[in-house]
Amino acid sequence: MNHTQGMLRDDALRGKTIIVTGGGTGLGKSMATYFLKLGANVVICSRRKDVLDEAALDLEQTTGGSVLAVACDVRKPEQIEQVIAEAIARFGAVHGLVNNSAGNFISPTERLSYKAIDVIVDIVLRGTYYFTLALGKYWIEKEIKGTVLNISTTYAWTGSGWVVPSAMAKAGVLAMTKSLAFEWATHGIRLNAIAPGPFPTKGAWDRLFPAELAEKFAFENRIPLKRVGDHQELANLAAYLMSDFSAYVTGEVITLDGGEVLAAGQFNFLNEVTGEQWDTIEGQIKNANRSSKKES
Ligand SMILES: CCCCCCCCCCC/C=C/C(=O)SCCNC(=O)CCNC(=O)[C@H](O)C(C)(C)COP(=O)(O)OP(=O)(O)OC[C@H]1O[C@@H](n2cnc3c(N)ncnc32)[C@H](O)[C@@H]1OP(=O)(O)O
Numbered sequence: 001m002n003h004t005q006g007m008l009r010d011d012a013l014r015g016k017t018i019i020v021t022g023g024g025t026g027l028g029k030s031m032a033t034y035f036l037k038l039g040a041n042v043v044i045c046s047r048r049k050d051v052l053d054e055a056a057l058d059l060e061q062t063t064g065g066s067v068l069a070v071a072c073d074v075r076k077p078e079q080i081e082q083v084i085a086e087a088i089a090r091f092g093a094v095h096g097l098v099n100n101s102a103g104n105f106i107s108p109t110e111r112l113s114y115k116a117i118d119v120i121v122d123i124v125l126r127g128t129y130y131f132t133l134a135l136g137k138y139w140i141e142k143e144i145k146g147t148v149l150n151i152s153t154t155y156a157w158t159g160s161g162w163v164v165p166s167a168m169a170k171a172g173v174l175a176m177t178k179s180l181a182f183e184w185a186t187h188g189i190r191l192n193a194i195a196p197g198p199f200p201t202k203g204a205w206d207r208l209f210p211a212e213l214a215e216k217f218a219f220e221n222r223i224p225l226k227r228v229g230d231h232q233e234l235a236n237l238a239a240y241l242m243s244d245f246s247a248y249v250t251g252e253v254i255t256l257d258g259g260e261v262l263a264a265g266q267f268n269f270l271n272e273v274t275g276e277q278w279d280t281i282e283g284q285i286k287n288a289n290r291s292s293k294k295e296s
């Protein structure tokens with residue numbers, strides 16, 4: 001057994017229909033793959049229909065599951081409603097939503113136009129609350145105990161320079177996750193979030209870790225566990241949170257980052273102190289302790 005293997009029993013999501021926004025690429029496609037293996041019907045949606053169609057074919061061939069691909073810009077409520085209508089027509093009902101679609105790129109904030117900020121905030125925050133609202137209304141009306149999983153980031157609460165629009169939007173997503181988890185608990189609707197660290201995908205690496213940076217920074221050294229995430233690790237956690245095994249978990253944000261976010265610890269620079277230096281330091285501190293005892 002290791003972290004690259006599926007974790008849940010084969011029927012863990014059987015009977016559920018789950019919409020994965022941005023499910024044609026990257027982490028969305030990896031989550032969709034695992035949901036299908038666990039017996040779910042999966043609906044993938046994003047802007048590029050050709051990418052979705054190719055992904056749907058691939059997903060069905062590799063898992064044997066049922067996939068519906070619908071073009072949708074998550075900033076457009078009428079397109080979201082169309083996805084939900086087509087999903088219900090094909091599978092009878094919708095039980096889960098993974099808000100995974102995102103836009104992001106690194107840039108000094110003062111270089112951004114108003115539109116550049118809007119485009120990120122609109123995809124990440126507006127897209128997430130539009131889709132959640134549309135499904136929430138449907139679930140409440142039909143008395144379906146739906147489940148929402150939001151894909152956030154660790155800098156949603158630490159903040160981060162050079163990705164300010166994304167940080168603002170992902171922070172809003174977290175606030176929505178916790179707020180609605182309380183409000184809609186009365187309807188049996190659960191909302192949780194995952195804050196992933198670095199998981200290599202073409203979409204993220206092209207825009208956040210381009211060649212110019214990759215050559216200069218061995219950023220894996222900043223991660224306490226000294227590696228990037230494996231997509232199956234994220235898919236395992238996502239499947240658990242979408243399944244009834246997590247029926248008592250709501251309003252939670254789970255960090256999955258090899259400890260990267262812990263780097264902010266004030267004394268973490270001590271990582272670089274050698275054993276010999278520690279011998280010296282220990283002696284110095286003990287001397288200081290003795291001196292202060294004598295003085296008192
Ligand atoms: C050193 C350590 C690094 C480790 C890396 C670890 C990774 C950690 C992960 C962090 C957590 C978050 C990750 C993610 O969110 S990854 C998701 C990435 N995937 C995507 O972004 C996919 C979708 N993205 C897009 O389609 C585009 O990037 C975009 C969001 C821009 C939308 O495209 P669209 O075609 O709709 O928009 P335009 O191209 O017309 O652009 C709109 C305006 O934005 C301006 N712009 C675009 N790029 C830049 C840039 N690089 N710098 C400045 N401005 C930019 C563009 O000019 C438009 O504005 P104007 O019309 O006013 O010019």
Ligand SMILES: NC(=O)C1=CN([C@@H]2O[C@H](COP(=O)(O)OP(=O)(O)OC[C@H]3O[C@@H](n4cnc5c(N)ncnc54)[C@H](OP(=O)(O)O)[C@@H]3O)[C@@H](O)[C@H]2O)C=CC1
Binds near residue numbers: 100127
């Ligand atoms: N990879 C990583 O290390 C990390 C990723 N994340 C998060 O994980 C999620 C997936 O990212 P990742 O797989 O890396 O990147 P991708 O670029 O592969 O995924 C982003 C997806 O969003 C879709 N999308 C973009 N704009 C819209 C829109 N307006 N409407 C509908 N869909 C849209 C894209 O499809 P299309 O272009 O066809 O619309 C694409 O499928 C994101 O939420 C990201 O913030 C968080 C932390 C780390």
